[in-house]
Amino acid sequence: MAQDRARTFGVIGAGIIGLAVARELLHQFPDASVTVFDxxxxxxxxxxxxxxxxVHAGLYYEPGSLKARLCRRGVALLSDYARSRNLPYEACGKLVVALHPDEHDRLRTIYQRAMANGVPDVELIGPERIRQLEPNAVGTLALHSPHTAITDFAAVTRALADEVRTAGGQVRLNTHVIDISLSxxxxxxxxTHPNDAGPCTEEFDYLVSCAGLQSDRIAQLAGGATYPKIVPFFGQYSQLEPAYRQILRGLVYPVPDPAYPFLxxxxxxxxxxxxxxxxxxxxSCGRENYTGWRIDAADxxxxxxxxxxxxxxxxxIRTALREFAGVVSRKRFVSGATAYVPKLAAASSKxxxxxxxxxxxxAHGHLVDDFVIEHLRxxxxxxxxxxxxxxxxxxxxxxxxxxxxxxxxx
Known part of the structure; x- marks a missing residue:
C-alpha cells in the first residue's frame, strides 16, 4: 500500500505550473518521490x-471565480518567491485606457470587478492624471493598477526546477508521455526517450497533468472528457526599436470589448x-508553431x-478579419497602439x-474562461x-x- 512506503507522484509538464506543483508536493510530502516529465x-x-x-493583478475576472481567487493569491506568492530568489520583478503599474466616452461604462465595470477581487489601490483617473503617470499616453478615462508587475516567467520556472531537484525530485526532459492507465x-x-531502446512504463500512486497546449490529449490518454478541447491561437508581438524603450513607464492596455473574445x-x-x-x-497552424512557417498538419x-x-x-468572423489585417500588415498592427501613444506613429519594430x-x-464553440481541473481516480x-x-x-x-x-x- 502507498501508506506503507514513500508516496510516488508523477507530474506531466515542466512549465511554470507543473514545476510549481512538483515543488508544492515536495513541500507537503518531503519524503515523497516526485518525477516531472516533459x-x-x-x-x-x-x-x-x-x-x-x-504579472496580472486580477482586474478582469469574475468575482468568486477560480481565476479571481487564485490570481490574487498567486500574485502574493509569486512576488515573494521572485524576491526571495533574486529574480526580476518590477511593479511598474498599468493603465487600462478608454479613448471614447462609450467605453467608460465598460471601464467602470472592470473597476468594480477589481474592487470585488481585492485588487489594491486601483482607481479611475481622468486625462490630467493619465498624463502625469504616462506623459506620452492619451485617454478620456483610465483605470490605474499601480501594483501590476512584470517578471521573467522562464527564469522563475528554472528556479522552481532547481528547487525540485535540490529537494530530491526528478525532472526528466526529452521524455514523451504516450499512454496513461488508471486504476x-x-x-x-x-x-519514450530518444536514448531508450523502447517505451518505459512506470507506476505512480498519484498523477498530476499540467500539459498546457497538450492538456486535452494527455487527459484523453487516461480516459478524460473530450471537452474542453484545446484550439491554438497565436499571439504575435512586435518589439519597438531601442529609441522607444522609455516611451512608457509601465503598461498601457485598451478597454476590452465584450464583442471580441481577445483583449x-x-x-x-x-x-x-x-x-x-x-x-x-x-x-495557429500548429500547437507549437512558434515561427509561423511550419504547419503541423495533424494539429x-x-x-x-x-x-x-x-x-x-x-x-x-468580424474578429477574424480584424485580426488577420494585423497579421499581414505589421504597420497596421502597430498603428493600433498609436491611438493610445501618438508618438509611436514613426516607430519601427521587429x-x-x-x-x-x-x-x-x-462543445458549443464557446471559449472556456475559468480554470478547469478534471479528477479521474x-x-x-x-x-x-x-x-x-x-x-x-x-x-x-x-x-x-x-x-x-x-x-x-x-
Missing part, C-alpha cells in the same frame, strides 16, 4: 517561455527594458474537423517569436489555465495539492 529539451519551453511576462491504486505512465493590442514593458506591442490573436486537421471550432468561427495560447473550447488533469495562469501558478499548485490531499486523505 517532452521538450528544456523547462518553460512552451507557453511559459513565450509570453510578455506580465484505483494509482497510475501507469508509459513514456486587443496593448503596450507591454519587459524586465529586460524592451517595449512590446501586441499581441494579435489568430488561429490543423484536428481543428478544422472540430464542429465546436466552426461554431466559434461563425460567431467571430517581430519576435510568437506565443501560442492553449485556448480551451467547449487518483489522477488530476489541469484542462484549462489561460492567462493569468502563469501569475497564478504557485496558487494553482497549492489548490491542486490541497484538493488531492483532501480527496485521498493524505
Amino acid at each position: 517532452k521538450a529539451p528544456k523547462v518553460a519551453a512552451h507557453q511559459t517561455g513565450h509570453n510578455s511576462g506580465v 484505483d491504486h494509482g497510475s501507469t505512465v508509459t513514456t 486587443g493590442v496593448h503596450l507591454t514593458k519587459r524586465v529586460d527594458g524592451e517595449m512590446l506591442v501586441g499581441p494579435n490573436a489568430f488561429l 490543423t486537421l484536428d481543428v478544422v474537423r472540430s464542429q465546436s471550432f466552426w461554431k466559434f468561427a461563425g460567431r467571430n 517581430l519576435i517569436p510568437r506565443g501560442i495560447r492553449a485556448q480551451a473550447m467547449d 487518483r489522477a488530476t488533469f489541469l484542462r484549462n489555465a489561460p492567462s493569468p495562469g502563469a501569475t497564478s501558478s504557485l496558487a494553482i499548485a497549492e489548490h491542486i495539492v490541497a484538493t488531492l490531499t483532501d480527496a485521498h486523505n493524505l
